[in-house]
Amino acid sequence: MIIFLDVVNTIVKSKTNLKTINVKKSILALFIVAFVLVSCKQNNKKDETMNSETMNSENTTQDINNSKFSIEEIVSNYLSIKNALTKDDSNSAAEAGKTFVETLSKLDMKNLSDDKMKSYMDIADDAKENAEHIGDNSGKIDHQREHFVLLSKDVNDLITTFGTQQKLYQDYCPMADDNKGAIWISETKDIKNPYLGAKMPTCGTVKKEL
Numbered sequence: 001m002i003i004f005l006d007v008v009n010t011i012v013k014s015k016t017n018l019k020t021i022n023v024k025k026s027i028l029a030l031f032i033v034a035f036v037l038v039s040c041k042q043n044n045k046k047d048e049t050m051n052s053e054t055m056n057s058e059n060t061t062q063d064i065n066n067s068k069f070s071i072e073e074i075v076s077n078y079l080s081i082k083n084a085l086t087k088d089d090s091n092s093a094a095e096a097g098k099t100f101v102e103t104l105s106k107l108d109m110k111n112l113s114d115d116k117m118k119s120y121m122d123i124a125d126d127a128k129e130n131a132e133h134i135g136d137n138s139g140k141i142d143h144q145r146e147h148f149v150l151l152s153k154d155v156n157d158l159i160t161t162f163g164t165q166q167k168l169y170q171d172y173c174p175m176a177d178d179n180k181g182a183i184w185i186s187e188t189k190d191i192k193n194p195y196l197g198a199k200m201p202t203c204g205t206v207k208k209e210l
Contacts, residue, residue, distance in 0.1 A: 087198075090140065
């Protein structure tokens with residue numbers, strides 16, 4: 001009888017040991033799975049961080065490159081044309097128109113991104129044509145003013161797209177362009193109409209600040 005009890009106790013102890021081993025194995029397996037999941041998550045976060053830093057670096061580089069491009073000289077040339085037309089000075093307007101064209105041809109565009117380059121070229125092509133008409137028609141102020149209507153739209157688009165450090169104003173005259181109305185860009189709030197000149201120098205309103 002005693003021998004039988006010893007055998008039973010031995011069997012029970014063996015089963016208990018097996019259960020303990022199985023529990024330990026299960027805990028170890030869970031620990032390994034958890035470790036793998038945490039490692040993968042950390043690697044994903046590192047990859048996301050690296051991708052984000054790369055994208056931010058590319059965007060920053062593009063912003064820096066675009067910031068080197070400036071239309072300040074173009075705007076200055078445009079204002080010279082505008083101021084000449086306000087004084088009915090066709091000859092000075094023609095000279096300023098030629099300078100405008102020269103400025104377009106020498107502007108450094110190598111730092112522009114592809115999309116900004118396309119935007120600039122689309123606007124600049126039209127602006128060049130209109131400035132050439134102004135430059136080539138000294139003594140024909142009505143013709144110059146017709147193209148100044150279009151040039152003003154071009155310069156307004158350039159300012160909207162690329163910005164400028166100078167405070168500027170978009171003015172509007174309802175009587176310009178055969179009463180169809182037209183805008184122009186000015187460096188002052190005072191209205192000095194380039195379309196009507198001495199006839200009606202203060203005709204127009206400030207539409208907005210650029």
